[in-house]
Amino acid sequence: MNMLVEQLQKSPEQVVLLDSEKSITSAELTTRATEISDLIGTQQLSCVAFRLDNSIAWVVLDLALTMTDSAALPLPTFFTHAQCEFAMHKAGAQWLISDQAESNLAMLTTLNIFGQTLWVYDLQGLRTTELFPDTQKITFTSGSTGEPKGCCLSLSSQFTVASSLCERVALPAPKHLCVLPLGVLLENIAGIYAPLLSGGQVKVLSAEELGFIGSQVFDHQLLLNAITQYEPNSLVLVPEILKILILAAEQGWLPPKSLQFVAVGGALVSSQMLNRASALGIPVHQGYGLSEACSVVSLNTDVEQDGSVGKPLAHIQFKAIDNELYIRGPLFLGYLNEQPHDETHWYATGDLVTIEQRDLGSSLSIIGRKKHVLINSFGRNVSPEWPESLLQNTSWPIQVVVCGEARAFLSALVWMPQTISDEQFEQHLIKVNQSLPDYARVLRWHRLSKPLSIEQGLLSNNIRPKRAAIADFYADVINGLYLQ
Template sequence: MSMLNSLSDLATQPAVVAHFANQTQQFTGTELLQEINKVAEIFANSDADAIAFQLDNTPAWLVLDAATSVANKVAIPIAHFFSQQQTQYVLAQCGAQLFISDMPRLSLGAHTLSITLFDHYTLYIYQLNVKEPIRYFKGTQKITFTSGSTGEPKGVCLSTHSQMQVAQSLCEQIGISKPTHLCLLPLPVLLENIAGIYAPLLSGGCVHLMPLNELGFVGSGLKNPEKLISAIDSVKPNTLILVPELLTCLIAFAKQGWQPPKSLQFIAVGGALVSDALIATARELNLPVYQGYGLSEAASVVSLNTPKNDDLKSAGTVLPHIQTKIEKGQLYIKGELFLGYLNQAPHNPNNWYATGDLVTQHGNKLFIKGRLKNLIITSMGRNVSAEWPESLILSQSAIVQAVVFGEGKPFLTAIIYAIPELSDQQLSEHMKFINQQLPDYAQVKKWHRLAQPLSVQQGLLTTNNRPKRQAISQQFNLIFEQFYRLGEVIHD
């Protein structure tokens, strides 16, 4: 159960296809292994224990990720869209002695070495001064930094075994042999790293990589969705991984007449609660969407819905290597999990890990209700998970963002961003329709429509586009005060 073994099995077959500037280049398993060993030798001759890297979605990223494992070094992939402040924070926390980038970093001074992979990708290697060496947990192969709800990412330490265990379980659960997978999420996002690279390669498949700007991304946001659709049409993949925002994008295009490639067999969606109504809409439009659930502490995926055991309302069957229990509505997991948080106490593998997620479980299937910390208790003492009405509001693909509030208040309110093509009247009708599906205490009585979406740059979203509820509440404090004084819906 090794990615390197899978590359050996793909010795003469295309394992990775790189797309750049209207060109494509195929790399066999043998060609990838040659570059991995070349870089691993450089790492092995270095005194560095840990190596941080920040690259675009290219084969060079895969090479660095694998080479750290071959050289027995700790890999610290940093998201390409992290701000300079976040990147500096990660580098200060992680103890990496080397930092590798696909562009010169003037703030780090002169690079000590540059290497070119596949005669195309030039990488710049910087020596970092580490004030105090970090003691990593035994077996740490990767430290993935979650964006968190604050601006300071948290380092989750993972072993090779935990990552490959998830990848292998996914291969068995999904059951598609030799899949063609197109990576749409940044590779440092653990879900794409494990489920989008390791799992397809273990299944004898081929991974297609494209720079994020050619997929339509600017920073962490999708600014040119036409490019994303064009990439899917061009590659004709069998599998994709989406976050809810990308799912709503695909649905919007399909409603406008776009025909998804018939090659698509399986689209996993995760990262936030998705309503079953939205998934049903996607399937009606020939998008074979299946919801999953996971977290970095479990090396990405905990459960996944699949065609073999489909339940549209669920986040699927728990992967076989994970144990679960529920206490007071909260999910606890045990098994091959993370080793601990960087610079904190280790995680005891015999202990249950509290996920912070509210779920119900029927048989071995999970039904996600929302985050424990996003539980709203109204002034009438009613408990409402914010994600419940939010997921229903977002079932309209023209609505891109919805954040619900109401802690200690007599009714719920929301901040909403919808594309301009959706009129205020249509939005009002949609909200009436949604409220009809909710009990009175969970209905969103008033909302504020934004002229511009919430963004990471404003400090209102995490880097994986989850709302920073406290920051949003403070930003729109005057609006919320008006909600509970005035009778009408307010738009900006």
């Protein structure tokens, strides 16, 4: 029996899971998960892939797989068909469980989970992959360069992170609303495991009910309505969704007074934007993590947010060498088809940081990705995330990608709504540039006709820009900025 099941069994009659129509008690959740785990267990499967929208069924199936010897391969619903095929092939998945009928796959059976029908498909034609011992979950990294890697995680490491989050956030029996796709590891760990381990309650709504199409929010009002109506204590967001809440609050939306902790991660957020959120009644706290560390490494729980990501979680050891962050502890087991990761070895994160000693311990501030550092033609180094985070602190939706490797100055690709004029952005750019040294200023920019997206292959699963792909896709545009 694992620690999540043990926690759920302490209060069998407590409602722990809700959607827009029904509520599920601890006893009902564990009973149905046990039935499904028994079914999967009889098949002796090494890996089970599942692709479902956010739902009670998703949580039940995920919990069921923690009770088996089969590795879980959750596939985000915004993955393309090719991405799903790649992940399933790489992991050697033998079953696919889906909430959609797949005409090109051999169906074995159907499952009914609290009224929702799921289809179970046979993937036995795929080659079996030898997994590391104790592999319970496989999550694919963003693949900002080359093919994404399958990151193998143990159940113990996932629960260690969730437990550390419970300790750090310190919300007793929180009501959590899942906003991010559950197929994204961050919401799985911080939005399902941590609240349930704290004796809390989780509400899951479909992407459509939350106003999403794919990875993009298409109806902001649906998202705001969900938050207002459920009155959660906690949310987990990426910066783009945080910005939606900020803009709505500036236009009159009132964040529910129930909100006590809004974690934001996935990309760097400027202290100015964090302060805007706090002033509007959004209790935001910036965190940092990576898949290899089960999604969360550190979290700043201070009321006053200064742009840092706080001190690492209790189970993480850390140090910096030439400003690159190294971590050690119960991390990932290794990448699929590669050598295992030794838990006693330091893992180089590839992220550049500063470490500041404070009264309550060390605090990390993220500078940017080591591999993203631009070296201009004058030999000056600059992390593009620095000007990007400042330029994204606007009163309107915006995407900014800064370029300038081996160039005399920085340029940027910018997307913003048609209601925002070039002159408005230019005034914003002038103000931001005044706060930056000359080598970090953006001197030319190009307006994109449509936003960057995961579906285009230009954003990662955490909505980070895939810089190599963007540089290739917009090569002519970028070159043109330096020919003017």
